[in-house]
Amino acid sequence: MSRIKLLSFDLDDTLWHTAPTIAKAEQVFYLHLQTAAPALTAMFSPKALREHRLQYLSANPGLEHHISQWRLDSLNQALIESGYGEQSQELAAAAFDVFYQARQNVQLFEHCAKILAELSQDFLLISLTNGNADLSRLPISQYFHSHYRAEQVGAAKPAAPLFLEALRQADCLPHESIHIGDNINDDIAGAKAVGMHAIQARLIEHAPEPHPLADLHFDDWRDLPRLIQKLNSSTR
Numbered sequence: 001m002s003r004i005k006l007l008s009f010d011l012d013d014t015l016w017h018t019a020p021t022i023a024k025a026e027q028v029f030y031l032h033l034q035t036a037a038p039a040l041t042a043m044f045s046p047k048a049l050r051e052h053r054l055q056y057l058s059a060n061p062g063l064e065h066h067i068s069q070w071r072l073d074s075l076n077q078a079l080i081e082s083g084y085g086e087q088s089q090e091l092a093a094a095a096f097d098v099f100y101q102a103r104q105n106v107q108l109f110e111h112c113a114k115i116l117a118e119l120s121q122d123f124l125l126i127s128l129t130n131g132n133a134d135l136s137r138l139p140i141s142q143y144f145h146s147h148y149r150a151e152q153v154g155a156a157k158p159a160a161p162l163f164l165e166a167l168r169q170a171d172c173l174p175h176e177s178i179h180i181g182d183n184i185n186d187d188i189a190g191a192k193a194v195g196m197h198a199i200q201a202r203l204i205e206h207a208p209e210p211h212p213l214a215d216l217h218f219d220d221w222r223d224l225p226r227l228i229q230k231l232n233s234s235t236r
Contacts, residue, residue: 004197004232006170007119008163010181011129014201015140016106018131025102032098037091040082052078066151067132072096104137109203111221116143118225126166128179130156130186145169157183158190167194178215178231180224182207188214197231199224 012018034041056074063070079088120143127135127147135147146169150156174195181187182201191198200214210217216227
């Protein structure tokens with residue numbers, strides 16, 4: 001009988017709380033721009049710059065699943081609008097690097113690293129994210145076989161490509177895998193649609209109630225191995 005071979009993990013709000021991470025990165029990013037491009041910050045407040053970024057996406061929907069390129073291109077456009085001309089591309093690249101580095105400064109949920117280390121002894125771990133977090137920059141990357149972002153495959157969860165790539169890498173069937181994530185649509189529905197098991201992470205304040213589509217759910221990382229073992233036993 002088959003058994004669980006692959007554990008795929010969402011990142012944002014599953015391994016760490018995303019909102020404070022992004023908020024801090026945005027602060028560092030804007031402080032950099034105040035020095036590097038004062039004409040831009042005189043024209044755009046942090047809120048106005050975010051609104052400009054959203055408007056840019058509306059005009060360029062092809063960037064929807066390419067978050068890093070979207071941020072870079074919209075910033076370049078804002079710099080042009082602020083009068084930086086030929087300097088805009090270089091300034092945008094430098095500012096994006098500042099943001100991207102700060103965006104990786106995450107605070108893992110309690111017990112997360114310890115549990116990942118334990119799980120990696122028995123299962124293949126792969127990360128799947130719609131965001132632009134770079135797991136390879138973090139110490140916990142040592143526990144993962146590979147990492148995939150939506151911008152790499154040109155499609156975001158709940159679409160199938162990220163899940164199917166994980167299954168291909170693990171050389172396993174959907175019922176031999178479990179996806180762990182917080183988002184009901186992107187993670188739970190997306191994984192179930194391709195035949196994977198799904199465990200709902202409920203780790204942030206005001207997390208969605210346990211959803212019937214999820215096989216199981218947890219609000220403490222220490223509970224996850226027991227839930228995985230429960231699903232593992234049911235597949236034998």
